[in-house]
Amino acid sequence: MKRVMLVDDSDLMRTIQQTHLRTLKLEVIAEARNGVEALDLFGIHRPDIVTMDITMPHMDGLTCMKQILAIQPTTRIIIITAINDPAVALEAMDIGAYAVIQKPFSIARLQEIFETLV
Amino acid sequence: MIETLAFLGPENHVFWGIFLGVILGGWLITAYLARRSFGLKLGLAFTTVSLALTSFSVFFYQKVTYDSLYAATTARIKDIGRTGLFLFDDEARRTILRIDRETEERSLKRDSTFLQAIAPGNSGDSLKPADLSELQNDPGFLHLVQTLRKIKNATREHVVLEENIPQAPLDPDDVPVIRYANIFVPISESPDIRYVKWIADSDFEELDGNKNGKIDEDEQSSPLGMIYNYADASEEIKGALRGEVTATRNYISDTYGVWLSAFFPIYYQGRVIAVHSMDLDARKDVNLMRKLWFESLGILGLAFLISVFISLLLSKYLTRPIKLLSIAANQIRARDFSARANLNRKDEFGNLTAAFNEMAMAVGQYAQTLERSVEERTLELRQAKQETDRILATVSDGLFLLNPDGTIRGNYSRALETIFPTEPIPGRNLLNLLASRIPDDRLKSTETYLKLLFDPSRPDIVLKGLNPLQKIAFNGSDEIWISAAFHRIKNGDQVSELLGVFSNITESAQLEQKLGNERRKSEVQTTLVLDLLRTPRLLLSTFLDDLNEYSDALERLNSDTRPGLLRLLHTLKGNAASLKLEAFAQALHHAEETITVKPELTDVMRQEYAQAIMLLRELSAESLSLVEHIREASAPASTEDFTVQAIRGVFSRRGVAVDLDVKDFHSNQIPSEYQRLVRDALVQFARNSSVHGFEEVSQRRSNGKKDTMQIRITGELHPQKIVVTYSDDGRGLDLKKIQSQAIKLGLMDTEQAMDQKTACELIFSAGFSTMELSIDAGRGIGLNSVRQSVLDANGIVTVEATQGHTAFKIELPVTSDRN
Numbered sequence: 042m043k044r045v046m047l048v049d050d051s052d053l054m055r056t057i058q059q060t061h062l063r064t065l066k067l068e069v070i071a072e073a074r075n076g077v078e079a080l081d082l083f084g085i086h087r088p089d090i091v092t093m094d095i096t097m098p099h100m101d102g103l104t105c106m107k108q109i110l111a112i113q114p115t116t117r118i119i120i121i122t123a124i125n126d127p128a129v130a131l132e133a134m135d136i137g138a139y140a141v142i143q144k145p146f147s148i149a150r151l152q153e154i155f156e157t158l159v
Numbered sequence: 160m161i162e163t164l165a166f167l168g169p170e171n172h173v174f175w176g177i178f179l180g181v182i183l184g185g186w187l188i189t190a191y192l193a194r195r196s197f198g199l200k201l202g203l204a205f206t207t208v209s210l211a212l213t214s215f216s217v218f219f220y221q222k223v224t225y226d227s228l229y230a231a232t233t234a235r236i237k238d239i240g241r242t243g244l245f246l247f248d249d250e251a252r253r254t255i256l257r258i259d260r261e262t263e264e265r266s267l268k269r270d271s272t273f274l275q276a277i278a279p280g281n282s283g284d285s286l287k288p289a290d291l292s293e294l295q296n297d298p299g300f301l302h303l304v305q306t307l308r309k310i311k312n313a314t315r316e317h318v319v320l321e322e323n324i325p326q327a328p329l330d331p332d333d334v335p336v337i338r339y340a341n342i343f344v345p346i347s348e349s350p351d352i353r354y355v356k357w358i359a360d361s362d363f364e365e366l367d368g369n370k371n372g373k374i375d376e377d378e379q380s381s382p383l384g385m386i387y388n389y390a391d392a393s394e395e396i397k398g399a400l401r402g403e404v405t406a407t408r409n410y411i412s413d414t415y416g417v418w419l420s421a422f423f424p425i426y427y428q429g430r431v432i433a434v435h436s437m438d439l440d441a442r443k444d445v446n447l448m449r450k451l452w453f454e455s456l457g458i459l460g461l462a463f464l465i466s467v468f469i470s471l472l473l474s475k476y477l478t479r480p481i482k483l484l485s486i487a488a489n490q491i492r493a494r495d496f497s498a499r500a501n502l503n504r505k506d507e508f509g510n511l512t513a514a515f516n517e518m519a520m521a522v523g524q525y526a527q528t529l530e531r532s533v534e535e536r537t538l539e540l541r542q543a544k545q546e547t548d549r550i551l552a553t554v555s556d557g558l559f560l561l562n563p564d565g566t567i568r569g570n571y572s573r574a575l576e577t578i579f580p581t582e583p584i585p586g587r588n589l590l591n592l593l594a595s596r597i598p599d600d601r602l603k604s605t606e607t608y609l610k611l612l613f614d615p616s617r618p619d620i621v622l623k624g625l626n627p628l629q630k631i632a633f634n635g636s637d638e639i640w641i642s643a644a645f646h647r648i649k650n651g652d653q654v655s656e657l658l659g660v661f662s663n664i665t666e667s668a669q670l671e672q673k674l675g676n677e678r679r680k681s682e683v684q685t686t687l688v689l690d691l692l693r694t695p696r697l698l699l700s701t702f703l704d705d706l707n708e709y710s711d712a713l714e715r716l717n718s719d720t721r722p723g724l725l726r727l728l729h730t731l732k733g734n735a736a737s738l739k740l741e742a743f744a745q746a747l748h749h750a751e752e753t754i755t756v757k758p759e760l761t762d763v764m765r766q767e768y769a770q771a772i773m774l775l776r777e778l779s780a781e782s783l784s785l786v787e788h789i790r791e792a793s794a795p796a797s798t799e800d801f802t803v804q805a806i807r808g809v810f811s812r813r814g815v816a817v818d819l820d821v822k823d824f825h826s827n828q829i830p831s832e833y834q835r836l837v838r839d840a841l842v843q844f845a846r847n848s849s850v851h852g853f854e855e856v857s858q859r860r861s862n863g864k865k866d867t868m869q870i871r872i873t874g875e876l877h878p879q880k881i882v883v884t885y886s887d888d889g890r891g892l893d894l895k896k897i898q899s900q901a902i903k904l905g906l907m908d909t910e911q912a913m914d915q916k917t918a919c920e921l922i923f924s925a926g927f928s929t930m931e932l933s934i935d936a937g938r939g940i941g942l943n944s945v946r947q948s949v950l951d952a953n954g955i956v957t958v959e960a961t962q963g964h965t966a967f968k969i970e971l972p973v974t975s976d977r978n
Binding site: 127128131132134135139140141153156157 | 624
C-alpha cells in the first residue's frame with residue numbers, strides 16, 4: 042500500500058482529500074499545513090506520494106517540492122492547486138511534479154491520477 | 160702454377176649455382192608476376208620445375224661420368240706404379256740411400272729463407288754445379304734414371320725395349336702416358352712434407368725436345384738435389400711415406416699440362432726410404448670431361464627452350480577453361496544470366512564448366528524470380544505510399560510526425576503547408592516554426608509539454624488538459640486559429656515520436672468570436688436604446704449632429720491636427736458622459752486613448768484610431784436610425800422628408816421659430832449620390848441661419864420683417880445640373896465682425912476694405928468663425944466643409960448677402976446619361 046502525505050494549509054482541503062484517498066485504498070500517513078512542516082514530516086515518514094498545494098504560508102509548494110526531490114528523487118509529488126493555468130502546471134511538472142490537479146477537482150480526476158501510481 | 164680442375168669434379172659449384180639459380184629465379188619471377196595472368200605463372204612454374212629437374216639430372220650424369228673416369232685413371236696409374244716398384248732392386252734402393260746421404264753432405268744451406276723463396280710447384284737447387292755434375296755422372300744415379308725411363312716408356316702405344324733410353328722422346332708421335340717419373344725424399348727442414356728433395360728424375364737434363372733452339376719451360380730439367388715445393392700434394396706424399404699408394408684427388412693443371420699424380424712408397428729393409436712419383440698426362444680425359452660439360456650446358460639450354468614451349472602450351476591448355484569461366488562469371492556479375500562457358504572436354508574441366516553453366520541457369524532463374532518479387536513488393540510499397548500520400552494530400556488537418564529532437568519528419572499532410580505557408584517544413588524544428596507565430600510564454604509551455612510527452616514515465620492521464628496549443632491564434636491576430644493535438648507513438652517503453660495534428664479552426668473560432676461580439680453588441684445596443692430613450696430628444700440630436708459634423712475632421716489625423724482632435728474628442732466625450740450616453744463615451748474614450756499613448760504617430764496608431772472613429776460613426780448612424788425608429792414609433796408618421804425634418808430639427812433645437820417654405824424643394828428629385836451632400840449643406844445653412852441670422856422679434860419688427868424668420872428652399876432640375884437655393888431674411892452678413900476676425904486670423908490687412916464679395920469668400924474659409932464656441936457653431940468647420948464637398952463633386956456654391964438677407968446657391972452637375 043502506497044503511503045501518502047498531504048500538504049495543504051486548508052484543513053478543509055486536507056479532509057476532502059483524505060476522504061477521497063481512503064476510497065482509493067491509499068494510506069495517509071502524515072498531514073502538513075505548510076512547506077516547512079512538510080519537510081520535517083517527510084524526513085520522519087518518507088512517504089511515497091506527496092500531494093501539495095502551491096500557495097501556502099512559510100514555504101510555497103514548489104520550493105518544498107524541490108527540497109523533497111533533492112532528498113528523495115523517486116518521490117511522486119502531485120500538485121493540487123487553485124491556480125487554473127496550464128502554463129503553471131507545465132512549469133511545475135517540468136521541475137519535477139508528477140502531476141498537477143486543479144481545484145476544484147473531481148474524485149474521478151484524483152482517482153485516475155492515483156491509479157497510475159498504484 | 161698449379162690449379163685444380165675441381166669444377167669438373169664432385170665439388171661442382173657451377174652445377175649447384177645453376178640448380179639453385181633456376182629454382183630461386185623461377186620462384187622470384189613467379190612472385191614478381193603474381194598479378195599477371197595465371198597462365199604465365201603456371202608456365203613459369205612448369206619451366207622452373209622442368210629446368211631444375213633437367214639440370215639436376217644432367218649434372219648428376221656428368222658427376223658420375225667424372226667419378227668413374229677418375230677412378231679408372233687412378234687405378235691405371237696405380238697399377239703402373241706398383242709394377243714399376245719391382246724394377247727397383249736392393250742395389251737401387253741402397254743407391255737411393257747413398258745418393259741421399261751424399262747430397263745431404265754436399266748440400267748448400269737450406270734455411271727458411273731459401274725454402275720460402277720457393278713457391279708451390281717451383282724448385283730450387285741445393286747443390287753446387289760441380290757437385291751436381293759429379294753426382295749425376297754416378298753410375299748408381301744413372302741406373303735409377305734408366306729404371307724411371309723404362310717405367311715411363313712402357314706406357315707408350317708401341318713398346319720397343321732399348322738398353323739405354325734417352326731423355327728425348329723415342330717417337331714424337333707416340334709419347335708415353337706417364338709424362339714424368341721421379342724419386343724424392345723428405346727433408347729434415349720440412350717435417351710437414353711441404354718441401355721434398357729430388358733423388359732422381361727421368362728428365363734430369365735440360366733438353367730441347369721440340370728442337371726449337373731453346374729450352375722451353377716444360378723442357379727444363381729436374382736435377383738431382385732439387386728442392387721442390389710439393390705443398391699441393393703433401394697429404395698424398397705423407398700417405399706414401401706411411402706406406403700407402405696414393406693419388407691426387409683432382410686433376411692438377413699447371414703450365415706443363417693437366418695431370419693426375421700418384422705416389423708410391425719405396426721400402427728398404429721394412430722402412431720407407433723414398434717416394435716414387437708419377438705424373439699421368441690427363442689432357443685427353445680432361446678434354447673429354449670438358450666436352451661433356453659443354454654438352455651438358457647445351458642440353459640444359461635446349462631443355463629450357465623446350466620446357467618453355469611445352470609449359471606455354473600446357474598452361475594455355477590448362478588456363479583456357481579458367482579464362483572461359485572467368486569471362487562467363489563476369490558477365491553473370493554484370494547481370495547477364497545468359498552467359499555460358501563453352502568447353503567440349505570430357506575431363507574435370509568439362510565437368511566444371513557444365514556445372515557452372517547449370518549454376519548460371521539456376522542463378523538466372525533465381526534472380527528473375529527475386530526481381531519479380533522485388534518488383535511486386537516495390538509496387539505494393541509504392542501503392543501504399545501513394546495511398547498514404549493521397550491521404551496526406553487530402554486530409555484537411557495538418558498531420559506530421561515529430562522526432563524527439565523536435566524536428567518534423569518528411570512525410571506530412573499538405574494541409575500543414577497551409578498552416579505554415581511560407582516556410583520549408585521537413586526537418587524543421589516545430590518550436591522554431593511556432594516561434595514567430597505564438598507568444599513567448601505559450602512557446603515555452605509548448606516546449607515543456609512536448610518534453611513531458613516524450614518522457615515515457617508520464618502517463619497520458621497526468622498530461623490531460625495541459626496542451627498549450629489547444630486553441631491558439633497565430634501571428635497575434637484573429638485571422639488564423641489553430642488547434643493542435645499530439646499523440647504518442649510508442650516503440651517498446653520509449654516514445655519514439657509524436658503524431659501531431661494541427662487543425663485550422665479559424666472558421667469556428669471566428670464564428671464563436673462573432674457570436675460573442677454579436678452578444679456584446681446587442682448588449683451595447685440594449686444599453687444604447689435605453690440611454691437614447693432616457694436622453695431628452697433635443698440634447699440627443701444636438702449631440703449626434705455635433706458628432707456628425709466633426710466626424711470628417713475626426714478622420715483627418717496627422718501630427719498637426721492631433722492636439723485639436725484631442726480637445727474635440729475630449730469635449731465630445733465630456734458631452735457623452737454628461738448625457739450618460741455610455742456607449743459613446745466609451746467609444747470616444749477609446750479613440751482618445753489610441754492617440755494619447757505616445758507622442759509620435761505610428762501607422763498602427765493611425766490605423767487603430769481610424770477603426771475607433773469608424774466604430775464611432777457606426778454607433779452614431781445606428782443611434783440615428785434608432786432615434787428615427789423611436790420617433791416613428793412614438794410620433795405620428797411625418798409626410799416631410801428627412802432633409803426637411805433635419806432642417807426643422809436644427810431650428811427647433813435652438814428654439815428658433817421659422818416659416819419654412821419648401822414647396823419648391825423635393826429631396827427625391829435630387830440624384831441619390833447628392834442627397835447626403837445636399838442635406839448636409841442645407842443643415843449647415845440652417846445652422847448658419849439659426850446662429851448668425853437670428854434676430855430678436857423686436858429687432859425684426861423694427862426692421863420691418865415678419866416676427867418669424869422666413870426660410871425658402873428650392874430645388875430645380877436642369878438638363879445639365881441641379882440648382883438648390885437656400886435663403887433667409889435674417890440678419891445677413893456682419894461685415895465688421897468678419898473683417899476683424901479675418902485680420903485676427905491674418906487672412907487680410909487692416910487697411911483692406913471689406914466688401915460683400917470678400918466677406919462671402921471668407922465665410923467659406925477653413926477655420927473661420929465669428930462666433931464663440933458652441934455646439935452648433937464656432938469652430939469654422941461647417942461652411943468650409945460644405946464648400947469642400949461641393950467642390951469635390953465639381954459643383955459651385957455661392958452666397959449672396961445683403962443687410963437682412965442671405966442666399967446660398969449650390970449648383971451640381973448632372974451627367975447626361977441620368978434621367
